[in-house]
Amino acid sequence: MTTTGKPLKFAVLGLDHAHVLGLIRGLTEAGAEFAGLWSETDTKLSAGVAERAPEVPRVADARQLLEDPSIELVVTAAVPARRAEISVEALRHGKDVVADKPGALTLDQLAEVRAAVAESGKFWSVAFSERTGSRATLHARKLIEEGAIGRVVQTVGFGPHHLRPETRPAWTFDPGLAGGILADIASHQVDQFLYLTGSTSAQVVSSTVGNFAHPDRPGFEDFGELVLRSEQAQGYARVDWYTPNGLGVWGDVRLTILGTEGYMELRKNVDLLGRPGGDHLFLVNGEGTNYLRSDDVELPYFPAILADVVERGDTAIPQELVFTATELALTAQRDANRVGNLR
The missing domain is CATH 3.30.360.10 (Dihydrodipicolinate Reductase; domain 2)
Structure with missing residues (x-):
């Protein structure tokens, strides 16, 4: 819930890995509203998500969701090479981000995400589901x-x-x-x-x-x-x-x-x-x-994500731990x- 008492809205940008199903389920069960989806690839997975949630708008242009001020959180399970780029765009549009792992594929990508987090004041979480x-x-x-x-x-x-x-x-x-x-x-x-x-x-x-x-x-x-x-x-x-x-x-x-x-x-x-x-x-x-x-x-991760969006906390997974884990794996x-x- 937000401070207004209304459900926090999230959008999914990129539906290329089945982990997205767990991310959507975790956030909705925690009380968030699935408010939009976009995918640059039309796969059985993206079509299946659209069929399961027909009330959720599927847009042709990601900017419709990025520029929607009512959406506070962006989730991405795009092709891994695209996740950092999508995350950076979302952060620069003032959205917090939850990315499927791997959240970045190169140390240069990770540096871009770090810079976007610092500039925006928003967080970038990677859902280390294990x-x-x-x-x-x-x-x-x-x-x-x-x-x-x-x-x-x-x-x-x-x-x-x-x-x-x-x-x-x-x-x-x-x-x-x-x-x-x-x-x-x-x-x-x-x-x-x-x-x-x-x-x-x-x-x-x-x-x-x-x-x-x-x-x-x-x-x-x-x-x-x-x-x-x-x-x-x-x-x-x-x-x-x-x-x-x-x-x-x-x-x-x-x-x-x-x-x-x-x-x-x-x-x-x-x-x-x-x-x-x-x-x-x-x-x-x-x-x-x-x-x-x-x-x-x-399992506190998804409720903590929503709380961190509203309260500007760092409790789901501390931001520096996300960065450090990703940097070590990439190194x-x-x-x-x-x-x-x-x-």
Whole structure:
């Protein structure tokens, strides 16, 4: 809600990744009004969104939404190469922005976003859904704050994904449009490293990208890994496109958090021992070994976004953390060793 008591209005500019469905759902469930959409590509996804929300105006010119003073927030899930440009335009038109990840593909793009945020006084948030949509991750943070595993000294994150190339748009396999695997998928793991270790900065110690399973697509990265180091902790991440069809979910996403007095392992999507659903959390410390559910943990990201728009807060994800996570992922991508079939 706004200070006038009316729902806060948002518009979507760019509907090229299915993550947009979660962004729309999260904002509307938090109380915002979906007030307009524009996409420069006409895909099944953009047509599907229009069909699901026929009352929402679909405009031919993005300026109609950018220049509408009643719209306070812009969401973009455009082709990744366009997200930073769309974000900058929205910021310069006085809109706050929520971008699907990756929010930028190059450090130059990120610098343009930084400048637009500084000039406009508005915020640019990237929806790192493996944290913001994960009750187990938020539960782990609470346990860390309570001292359940002592001081956190390392995170190890695995982000495997199901490719199914026949279901993916052509831009998925064009690194100039989609970015590399570290800029894209590993941004989740970088964000969680900062969030769970309390780090405000870090350095990329090493990074590698590879192509081992798709020699017919020599520009496509199907494997990536990186090592991070901050004053507080160390971090390792591995991401890939190798999830087999038999798993039943899009990826067996795991996160291990090592502390000086214990550790936690999170199985975000599936428990291979057969417990239903996701958000499985295992805690091992001096008191024993425990399996914990996280069903009652609230997901505050989207309500916090709306509050930040109205109250000019910095609570959903602090702006500097968004910048830092994106910069680290892009630096790892830029400096990565290239192995396998990559050309």
